[in-house]
Amino acid sequence: MVSSTHDTTFLATPGHQMNPTIELLLTRRSVAPRLLAAPAPTPDEIETLLTIASRVPDHGRAVPWRFIVIAPDGGARLGDLIAAAFVADHPDAPAATIDAERGRLLRAPLVIAIVSSPHENPKAPELEQILSAGAAGMSLLIAANAMGYAANWHTEWYAYDRRFLGELGLTDQERIAGFVHIGTAIERPQDRPRPALDDIVVRYGADGVAPFDNALRTR
Numbered sequence: 501m502v503s504s505t506h507d508t509t510f511l512a513t514p515g516h517q518m519n520p521t522i523e524l525l526l527t528r529r530s531v532a533p534r535l536l537a538a539p540a541p542t543p544d545e546i547e548t549l550l551t552i553a554s555r556v557p558d559h560g561r562a563v564p565w566r567f568i569v570i571a572p573d574g575g576a577r578l579g580d581l582i583a584a585a586f587v588a589d590h591p592d593a594p595a596a597t598i599d600a601e602r603g604r605l606l607r608a609p610l611v612i613a614i615v616s617s618p619h620e621n622p623k624a625p626e627l628e629q630i631l632s633a634g635a636a637g638m639s640l641l642i643a644a645n646a647m648g649y650a651a652n653w654h655t656e657w658y659a660y661d662r663r664f665l666g667e668l669g670l671t672d673q674e675r676i677a678g679f680v681h682i683g684t685a686i687e688r689p690q691d692r693p694r695p696a697l698d699d700i701v702v703r704y705g706a707d708g709v710a711p712f713d714n715a716l717r718t719r
């Protein structure tokens with residue numbers, strides 16, 4: 501268990517570019533839910549994960565997110581609803597497809613839903629509150645990986661299906677930001693191509709906007 505007010509002892513040490521946090525952030529990658537097996541985080545570890553996920557930038561202290569821990573028996577119950585909604589929309593679907601829909605939330609041993617829950621706040625427009633929910637999801641992913649587990653952030657169609665969201669207790673103003681699937685990777689994931697920094701970063705200086713390749717040389 502982690503107190504939400506524990507000391508911040510992590511400080512960057514000048515001259516030491518690499519540390520385990522940087523290493524993790526440079527190499528972390530998602531693992532498909534079907535490749536996530538037991539063991540899952542323990543109850544104490546889940547509490548730590550949720551403590552970390554709720555320690556994110558949050559303009560105006562809006563607390564615009566909440567979490568639903570979906571245990572396997574809950575995933576089974578929700579699976580029946582997902583399958584029923586799917587059959588209503590696809591009455592001719594083959595049994596194997598319906599079974600796959602029923603198993604959506606049973607692929608990984610633990611699923612944590614992040615609920616984006618924006619509300620009126622004098623400081624934080626809705627966009628900022630939604631972004632804060634994204635930060636919660638990212639912190640959850642990183643923390644799960646730092647504990648030695650693997651994870652994947654999915655939404656999939658049922659995250660947007662109101663027939664299903666009522667069962668999870670979402671209000672009309674709330675949305676699913678993601679279902680974070682967590683477990684132990686049974687396969688090491690291949691990395692995927694990442695964008696080149698030159699394509700997504702520019703430098704802004706006295707002459708205005710310039711390509712990023714100047715940025716590292718000319719500060």
Ligand SMILES: Cc1cc2nc3c(=O)[nH]c(=O)nc-3n(C[C@H](O)[C@H](O)[C@H](O)COP(=O)(O)O)c2cc1C
Binds near residue numbers: 657
């Ligand atoms: C908000 C959000 C929703 C996502 N939903 C899905 C999804 O429904 N299905 C899917 O295959 N990937 C989805 N992804 C992408 C997966 O998380 C993907 O595996 C991941 O982006 C891989 O990148 P990484 O290895 O850097 O984590 C979603 C990502 C985000 C941020």
